[in-house]
Amino acid sequence: MRVLIANRGEIALRLIRACHELGWEAVAVYSEVDAAQPYVFAADAAVLLGPATPQASYLNVPALLHAARTTGCQAVHPGYGFLAENAAFAQAVEEAGLLWIGPPPAVIELLGSKVEARRLASQVGVPVVPGTEPLVAETEARRFAREVGYPILLKAVGGGGGKGMRVVASDGELAEAFARAGAEGQAFFSDSRVYAEKLISRPRHVEVQILADRHGHVVHLGERECSLQRRHQKLLEEAPSPAVSPALREKLGAAAAAVARAASYVTAGTVEFLLAPDGSFYFLEVNTRLQVEHPVTEMVYGVDLAQWMMRLALGEELTLRQGDLVPRGHALECRVYAEDPENDFAPSPGTIEVYREPSGPGVRVDSGVEEGSVVPLDYDPILAKLIVSSESRTHTLMRLRRALREFVVLGVRTTLPLFQMLSFDPRFIAGEVDTQFLPEFLTKRRGNEPPVVVALAAALETTGIGVPAEPYAHTQELSSWRQAGRQRLHGRWGV
Amino acid sequence: MIRRFRLAQGEPHVTVRVLSSQVEVQVGPSTIRFRLALTGRHHGKVVFPEGAKPFWFSRLRSGAWQLFFEGGEHTVVLEDPLQAQARAGRSFDGQEELVAPIPGRVVQVLVAAGAEVTPGTPIVVLEAMKMQNLLTTQVGGRVREVRVGPGSTVEAGQVLAVVG
Known part of the structure; x- marks a missing residue:
């Protein structure tokens, strides 16, 4: 099997890995600015689509189909974003004689209409707002x-x-x-x-993962808590939700599965709900794709959703049984965006000068970048996802703090410092979050930088080290620079 | 070598003294002494008497220092008083320190401490490289302090007067 991955960045790499673990081959596509991205090198083959602009590259249907044909692919996985929920693209893939890894085009079309999706949920007795x-x-x-x-x-x-x-x-x-x-x-x-x-006041945003095969089997894999959002975009997700009891999980799961069945859903999907403070919930919509935050479910259910999505698209029977699917422990995902959380999440493109990933027990990083990667302004600014998991929520939070101590990304502004602050916030630690939490949290001004950090920056500034143009000398000490005089410093660093 | 900075967010003044064996930095009321050892383009060690601590750093395009130190990321925006001076209308805590943009000799002080001034009022005439430069205040208010007199030799960045 050879799969064209019609996406870029971390999700392209995630899907290439899934293919390789299934013993399949994966073909990457890239735009002119993405030629050196890690996912391009991870694939078995890579095809240039065109210039950076999405219309010319990752949204360019003829170029994608041409890439699939010329590289002998039998299937197309769209990832998330771009053409993932585009029924016309799914249709075009199928008409080209390729396997579409996702729900059938008609299902995408049906659930893509919020009105139709609501009507469908109501028909099967699922509460809607x-x-x-x-x-x-x-x-x-x-x-x-x-x-x-x-x-x-x-x-x-x-x-x-x-x-x-x-x-x-x-x-x-x-x-x-x-x-x-x-x-x-x-x-x-x-x-x-x-x-x-x-408008439901102060709701949580929870979503239920479902898997469905072509033979009528549907299972749910519990919920993800996705309440931490800014501008309606998720920033941090966890599974299970601190607000969902096993009894409520069963109800949410049954509702999600009912909607999936009614829509004749196939492969992996997500049913989104609003959860009111009183425990009542309302259907919102169905995302007919693999979600960004799918790893938290993978961690607590021990299931590879990306691989299941591919196998189910191929027509395999779902062997997971609802009764066996019980969440174990806790998982949390932080989306590392090249955005400045202190400046209203303004995009922060540039070159990643320093990139050090955390590792060790219970730490997974789904990343699309490495040191030296250039973050283009043309696409979603997600760099990586840090996923931590452990046996309890409390220990997962300790592990998160530990992992964040090891995660160094410099050269662009990222959301990492925000996660560090969050990991110490009493309300977040208590799990008392709703969709209003993050906007309120962000109004708290970050404290002054510690004097020692200011001192360090001022010392660096004084030495005249900006971005050195020449290779560095090892263990060059400030005191010796002074002795050597500015002349040598200028010569060596080219400042 | 001595250099002075301000923090962009209106926090304490920062003074760096490069001594023979170490660097001494004054940040508001705290004085911090350490040695700085660079081990790469973007990493180094701060050596304190009690031990060394690693750090990573990057200079952002905005000029801000992005540092990873003691397990966390920090951003420090230092302002060279020169740049602050160059930027019109920039005031600090409602006050302005009139700073010598270049080294030179004070020819004339045009106002006395206590005088009321408006933005744009000339304060000092500074001669440097055979040119006389009229230094004006960007803020209005009272002249709080005049730190130089005719004939004073001043360094770049030296505070000449405080207005506001």
Whole structure:
């Protein structure tokens, strides 16, 4: 079996590894700026797609299909993002005579519509957040708000990732929010239709992993707690959720499996729910792909989801039985993004000057970069995922602190310092999080840097070491620089 | 060698003295002495009397120092008083230290301590490289301190007056 991995970065490497462990071959694709990325070298073959811009490379369907054909691939795995939930691409892959590693195109299409997905969940008795069908006019939203009470959410029908979504707290805000949500829906998803939902106050975001085969078997692999989000993008996930009891897990799992069955789902998928403080839950949507945060489930269930996804796509029967699937211990994932958490998560492209991964017991790093890697501005800024696991949540947090002490990424700003702060936060340690937690946490100003660190920076600055142009001399001491005089320093370091 | 910095976030002033065997850094009220041993382009050791500690460092494009020390990442933005001076309108704690941008000799002090000034008021005439430079304040307020007089020889970065 030879699989084209239609993605880049850490997920491409993750999938290449899955192929190799199955005894299969993997073909990487890359854009001009990604030619030196580690995943390109990990693959059995690699094909250049085109220039950096996603439309010319990772979203370029003809180029991807051509790459698959010329390298003799029999299957395509889309990863996440890019074309992962694009039914037309899945269709094109199948029409090219290739195996699509994911749910069938019709299922992607059905579940890609939030309205259709909600309808389906309701039909099988899964609770959904009180909401409306697509609205024709703003007055309909007003009537709905009277019925369920403010605040309400206006959402674009094709929306996701917080795009095309507006919180409305009163009648006065409705008109503008309605227009904006529609305009964003049109801009991002070519669909200006908007629907309304009741806003559940301070919910958690939990999602249930499912696996399904072509023979009607569906299992769930428990939930992931994904409440730590900024701008509706997840930053840290864990499994199991500190808020989910075994009884609740069974209910959530049964609901997720019911939706999957109703949609005739095949391969790996995720059913997302809002979990209210009182323990009631509401169906949100289905992600018809392998999630970024799949490793936390892999760690606590001892199951390789990426490999199962491939085997199920091939038509293999699901041999996992629901009764055997019990979570063991705890796992936590930190998404290391090239973003500056102290500057509103502004992207921080550049060259990774220092890269040292943690290792040791219970530590897994799914990374797409190495020292010297250039982080391009053109794509999702995820560099790596740090996954730690242990027998209890408490020990997993200790392990997280330990792993973060070993994880050095310099040259670009990353979210690592944020995780270090989080690992000491009492509310996070207690597991008392909801979707409002991270925005509130971020308003706490980081304390001043310790004097010793300031002193170190000032000493480096004084020595005139910026970025040395020449190879360094070993164990050059500051005192000897002074004795040698500035002239020698200039000569040696080229400053 | 002595160099002075400010922290960009309005924290204490930093003074670095390079002594014969070690470096002494004053950060606000604390004085820290150590030796600095570089072991690579991006790593080194800070040698304290009680032992050495490794560190990694990178200079970001913004000029900030990104350091990994004692198990955590830190970012330090140091401002050279020269650069601070060059940046128009930049004030510090509502006050401005008027700094010599270049080494030279003070020709004239145009205001006395206690005088009320507005942004742009000339404070000192500094002669350097045969040129007379008019140094003006970026902030308004009272002249708190004048630290030099006519004929003073000053180094780059030396504080001439405090206004605000």
